[in-house]
Amino acid sequence: MNQSVPAPRFSAPDAIDRRIIAATQTGLPLVARPYDAIGEEIGIGGAEVIARLKKMLECGIIRRIGVVPNHYALGLTANGMSVWDVEDEHIAKLGRRVGALDFVSHCYQRPRHLPLWPYNLFAMVHGTSQAEVDDKVAAIAKLLAGAVRGHDVLVSTRILKKTGLRIAA
Amino acid sequence: MGRILDDTDRAIVNGLQGGFPLTETPFADAAAKFGIGEDELIARISGLADDKLLSRFGPMYNAERLGGALSLCAMQVPEARFEEVAARVNAHDEVAHNYARAHALNMWFVVATEQPEQKDAVLDEIRHETGIEVYDFPKIEEFFIGLKVEV
Known part of the structure; x- marks a missing residue:
């Protein structure tokens, strides 16, 4: 689906x-x-x-049609943007495996910005508590073991803006 | 949350995150699998949306397939300037979401433009207005996007 x-x-x-x-x-x-x-x-x-x-x-212009749950209101108040420095030759295979985890809502390969930013795999993790998010990040770490050089988790502290994407007719 | 979901609400939230029928009477067609009628499904979705348990109901569009550009961007904003910079960034209509995050790169936002070339122009404007570098993280590969929420 x-x-x-x-x-x-x-x-x-x-x-x-x-x-x-x-x-x-x-x-x-x-x-x-x-x-x-x-x-x-x-x-x-x-x-x-x-x-x-x-x-x-x-043709993929529409991803899907249905209800779009509000994570936050549904109790998934904790989230972390987990970011990983994965060896390039393994990222296609490992990215798919991370993306298939049911607690990951978005999973992308993105560019590094060295030396500030060594991470190339972004996986958004949701949970009902920070401890639950931490456990889930640990599960990703286990899955990536051996192919990852480092990782971090960026916790959101505040929503500064949230609007839908606007497309003019 | 100010509302307790009953089993039917839960079934709707879990079971209707995709696949809403493209038929003349889609609510009637979708309602059957929840054991309710058309009017009740409409009322429940409407109630869930009013209570903000749904952020939306309808087609979820893929902005990039519409021919525009979409990217995740980040800035390293000095604490003392955080509110001012947030206001400047948010003032751009092309900025859809913006989050404060606990990291040296402490402001993360999504920029979506209708024309691909507009994206760099928006990032340049933000750099110019704030005097702070904007790091661009366009996707290279998408492994998954979706909300597999189970309630």
């Missing part, structure tokens, strides 16, 4: 797609026929809205 897959037949969104995106990026209307409602708003039929959403889902 959540696994991102390579995009088949990617095509860039056209003007109508972009209007659908603009109309739905903050959410779907909570009515019995939400796609008809969107269609009405932008002047196309509900069936076309469905067909276009389906295509955007298939």
Whole structure:
């Protein structure tokens, strides 16, 4: 369900797609026929809205459609951005294994900025307490043992801004 | 949290993080697997959203596939200037999220732009406005993105 897959037949969104995106990026209307409602708003039929959403889902413009839980409100108040200095030749394989852990919400390879920043694997870990986050980071350390030269965990101390991504029509 | 989730709420949060039907009456079609009706599913999602237990309900778009740029950036901000710099960074609409983190690099934010070339311009503006280096951490490879929350 959540696994991102390579995009088949990617095509860039056209003007109508972009209007659908603009109309739905903050959410779907909570009515019995939400796609008809969107269609009405932008002047196309509900069936076309469905067909276009389906295509955007298939080619990866849409990751998924559903509820987006608020980690924080659901009790997962502790999080840590765990960062790892993984040997380059092993990162593809190990990154996938870390990303598959069910307590990791985002997992990316990113560039190092030496000497300040030696870490190239970022894995966001969530838990109900800091101790739980620490345990989970320890589990990642175990998984990466032998291929990792160092790691750190950056705990967020404050949310300074949180908005959705905005896309103009 | 000011609300106790019942089993049905939990099933909805756990079971509807993807796969919402692309059908004429998606709530009616999705409601069946939770043993409730269309109206109740709409009411529960609406209630969960009102109580902020959901940050959103609908399609989750992949900003990069839309042709724009998205990157994680970090700055090393002196404590005395933290609020001022946060305000300057946050003033950019392209900054979607910004977190204070306990590290020498103590401010981490996501920049999303509609045109790929705009990203570097935004980072340059922030450097210029604050006099502080902005480190850019664009993704090289994505291993997973998703919220596998179980409640």
